[in-house]
Amino acid sequence: MAEDGSRALADRPRSRIQTRNRRRILDAALDVFSQHGFRGATLDQIAAQAGMSKPNVLYYFDSKDAIHVTLLNALMAEWLAPLDALDASADPLSALMDYVHRKLEMSFEMPRESRLFAGEILQGAPRMAPHLDSALAPLFVEKCALIRGWSAAGLIAPVDPEHLIYSIWAVTQHYADFEAQVAALTPEPDGARARATAHVDTLFRRLLAPAGDAAQTGAPD
Structure with a gap:
């Protein structure tokens, strides 16, 4: 998978508000993707679920694809842990x-x-x-x-x-x-x-x- 597609630079520490908002977006996206799949999900749905504006979501992530990839990256290690x-x-x-x-x-x-x-x-x-x-x-x-x-x-x-x-x-x-x-x-x-x-x-x-x-x-x- 591609690297995390958020706009935030990897070497710049995030503030507590930024960290909280990213988690809020990812949790909302997990709800939306799990219900509608990648193709059926929209940024508008994710923003609404997160209680944020679409431009605010796009401040943290470049696209719907970037959010999806971030979730999958985070999931993979946890999903493989029991087999490992x-x-x-x-x-x-x-x-x-x-x-x-x-x-x-x-x-x-x-x-x-x-x-x-x-x-x-x-x-x-x-x-x-x-x-x-x-x-x-x-x-x-x-x-x-x-x-x-x-x-x-x-x-x-x-x-x-x-x-x-x-x-x-x-x-x-x-x-x-x-x-x-x-x-x-x-x-x-x-x-x-x-x-x-x-x-x-x-x-x-x-x-x-x-x-x-x-x-x-x-x-x-």
Whole structure:
């Protein structure tokens, strides 16, 4: 992705007001982009959501594209952190279940960010492609090799590492990307997160537990 496209010079410290206004714009833009996508979002919508004038928004950011890129840049490191945390020295099943749980937590706690990411990918990743190639791809290859080694050693059940990770993403991010559908279809919404956590835990624990391991029928910790 391109560098942060704001007008402020990188070597000039921002005042507290400037920092606050940038955060206000970015938070408003996250709402707008997550609801309308990049193409459907406008600077007028972002300005209105932020409670600022359009010229004021353009004082801090050159364009809608610059705001979008800034959000994606900030999101990428946080989005990759749970996968990066998979460690060869950890207990394999525990490490993978921690990853599953963290991804699910992020979907419930950061639904706007998930939809921003999903929208960019659905468009073909025009602004994110360099990050996918330079950051995600080598990390993905590294962690797939780790999971493949765990599986070959019998520490987890036989599993296709690439498709395991795809499945974790698909299941956990569904709760953010299809939040409105989940809310409409789930009875007793107050307990929806706990039920989702229990279900997803059981699903992946049974898939990953080595043959004969009692954990494959266990409940969440």
